[in-house]
Amino acid sequence: MAPKLPPHHPVEQSTASAAGGQASAHHAPPRGLLRWLLTTNHKEIGSLYLIFSLIMFFIGGIFALVVRAELFQPGLQLVNPEFFNQMTTMHGLIMVFAAVMPAFTGLANWMIPLQIGAPDMALPRLNNFSFWLLPVAFLLLLSTLLMPGGGPNFGWTFYAPLSTTYAPPSTTFFILSLHIAGISSILGAINIVATILNMRAPGMRMMDMPLFVWTWLITAFLLIAVMPVLAGVITMMLMDINFGTSFFNAAGGGDPVLFQHLFWFFGHPEVYIMILPAFGIVSAIIPTFARKRLFGYASMVYATASIAILSFLVWAHHMFVVGLPLVAELFFMYTTMLIAVPTGVKVFNWITTLFRGSITFEPPMLFALAFVVLFTIGGFSGLMLAIAPADFQYHDTYFVVAHFHYVLVPGAVFAIMAGVYYWLPKWTGHYPNVKLAQWHFWLSVIGVNLTFFPMHFSGLAGMPRRIPDYALQFADFNLVSSLGAFMFGASQLVFVAVVILCVRGGEKAPAKAWEGAEDLEWSVPSPAPLHTFETPPTFQRHEH
Amino acid sequence: MRTLLVWMAGSLGLALGVPLAMANGWNMPVGVTDVSREIHSLHMTIFWICVIIGVVVFGVMFYSLFRFRRSKGAKSAHFHENTTVEVIWTAVPLLILVGMAVPATATLKKMYDASDAELDVMIIGQQWRWRYEYLGEDVAFTSNLGTPRDQIRGAEARGEHYLLEVDEPLVLPINRKVRFLMTSDDVIHSWWVPELAVKQDTIPGFVNENWVRINEPGIYRGQCAELCGMDHGFMPVVVHAMEEEDFDAWLAERKEAAEQEAMGVDREWELAELMERGEGVYGSICASCHQAEGQGSPPAFPALAGNQRLIDDLEWHLDTVINGVSGTAMPAFRSTLNPVEIAAVVTWTRNAWGNDTGEAVQPADVAERLAQ
Amino acid sequence: MWSVVKSVLAAFFGVQREERRREDFEKGRPGAFILVGIVMALLLVGVVALVAIQAAR
Structure with missing residues (x-):
């Protein structure tokens, strides 16, 4: 995803200092590593985020492949159960906090200023700080694997007391690394809110913003609201482990269920943090390649806001079997079912946008269409999981694993890839290689379905999640899943090849790289120079 | 075009529906209680609702993708709003969901009514x-x-009920x-038998409630469903449901x-x-951590074979087994094992x-210690 | 005030006529919409909770 650095041509100075104030008053940047360490440029920081998340995507992917290799056959062949648990845990933590979230932040850094006609992010130094916290946090997290007693082994949801009284000694480091990552997210979110609210091009009202900007604005508010809750709950863990408190220790009068309430009050909005920006990306791509305006722009904005509000009211649907009172079960079942309505509206809007369009199938469109289909399948299994009585059977089985991987892999991850293919011409000045991109797409789609579709069956048939070995009736499903996982993993190497080739050369892209594209980013040259919109553009809105 | 649409809808239905409808071991079991049947029917209802919505939505989508390709000369229309359509597709799902919520609520209320039980079992x-x-x-x-353990390691052929026995x-x-009545001595576990449609977390410091009334005798197998540490995958649940008179005889x-x-003490x-x-x-209680040959797996699980402190200090050895070691994975066996079992396992490890x-620890001594 | 409530309700449902929406964005004060939005969100929680309590009887 590294863009070729734009040449250092002297930047045209606008006489009046532009909307970004100091943004244009720069001096020659330092060279080499120091330049990347000290950069305050939103494009460079965006690239750093994206490269970081790609590396983490592969590390998290390797952990997943260890898990899938062990589950290839019944019996314990490759790893022992302790290490298996560390792999499932680390896979989840890395993918959520170090791959998907930074990838969206990277896209936000690159594209939000370009889409709203701002010269940079509102708080460029803070931006640099938010990024460089991440490598620190995740090196620390990964280093726990080498500590005595091993790394975190209690699942990415780290339920107490398994993660407190019964946790390995490295847990304190795990807490510290999550704290650092959390600070990074909060600062990044504040920056995005400040940018969107203050730095839009003159004439661009809120309801004129591209949906990627809207969805990120709402996501940023979610982040600011829930990351402190995560920080609180891990601090309580820290106290329980090191300072003798008993927040979650029943023997000391504490409450293990409290942990789950707090965790999921963070955790459910977190799920939407990982999908709302994906909605924004897909809402940009589908109209472009259908050559037709997005159907129901306003209802898309409303639906995003509704999903965000409802995401605070559904957390206990992750806890249907912990023994909640009947009233609570009913309340959370109803609110969870309600979420299906705005989510459905989004899918209907995308499909109606396709209807009577003029459709072509460039690589970003392929990924966006696969997103719509496969995310919807994940939505269906979500609807099934919302039915509380049935959830007593689904809960903590591979059915749940299938559900959230459908939402996150062909959901969030495909949307990120769609976004990368969509904006690569803007970043590098070259189109990605179409043949290779198509190979990447088809291998990924087949791999992802081979991996995750059989998990619906193994879950319904009774296979619990997070087990290193399983009964013989689940063997066939697991074999297929493992083959699919390796296929999906290998096909991501094609993705890396496409990106590297695209950075180094390829068919030249004009400023407006896609015929049907309309947002402001397509008005600056491709590749986008290091500094753009130093003079605010005049914004032309659609007339109805 | 129409034939293509029909073909696609049909194949989608086939691909999703047939394996689920016909196959055993691909779908949720119907189970052997009234509640499990109700849950299964809720599951199938919501599943078919999803299939129907899916066929319609994906049908329209793929129809659009084939029909409105630019390579076929499609020109894009200009509409981008339609209040009526939007109201309909917001209201219809809402109604479907209300329709689904009603039976789900009824079943849930039934599941929560554990009154008038004839037998109480603590899990x-x-x-x-699991302790019962x-x-x-x-x-x-x-x-x-x-x-x-040899079957798990692959040194021995795996039996029919591998890991579920x-x-x-x-x-x-x-x-x-x-x-x-369900609780836990250490971390959170979850007791689950699919055929009985009972899955309930067992939580330290809490007592959860659930119930069954089994309709058919048989052996029903399940597993712990909540990650509970190293051997989470190795704590199955097996329920043997008997005719009432057989059960009474067994209990007696x-x-x-x-x-x-108790007299043997x-x-x-x-x-x-x-x-x-x-x-x-030792084989059933201790070997999962301290290993079959007592070699342990340090640092978490110390070796017992050749452990000098254990050999020298009987008092400490007994205290460790009876009261556990707080802050480690070693639980207290005070209430799990009876005096005979504690005496026997301590004697074995010594x-x-x-x-x-050469020491034989007497159950009577252990009993006295437990009474203190 | 009533028109604000109606607009917020429409937003909750997710559908609003384009002219109305334009009018709201041009003439309405954001503060009023935010306040009514928060109150309505709390009301929604209350209504769902009431339904749940009734259903649990």
């Missing part, structure tokens, strides 16, 4: 086994993984309402055996007798694998 999760106590009947036992199943009567027999055992036990009993207890102390 206690422990790393990594028949309340008011003085019958209690622990249920451990029955699959030999235990040394002693929970025995229940059919046609009687049985209430489960177990009561008598328990009385026998007072007599003098031979070393060989204790060793034989102790080897069994004499096996070259520990050779």
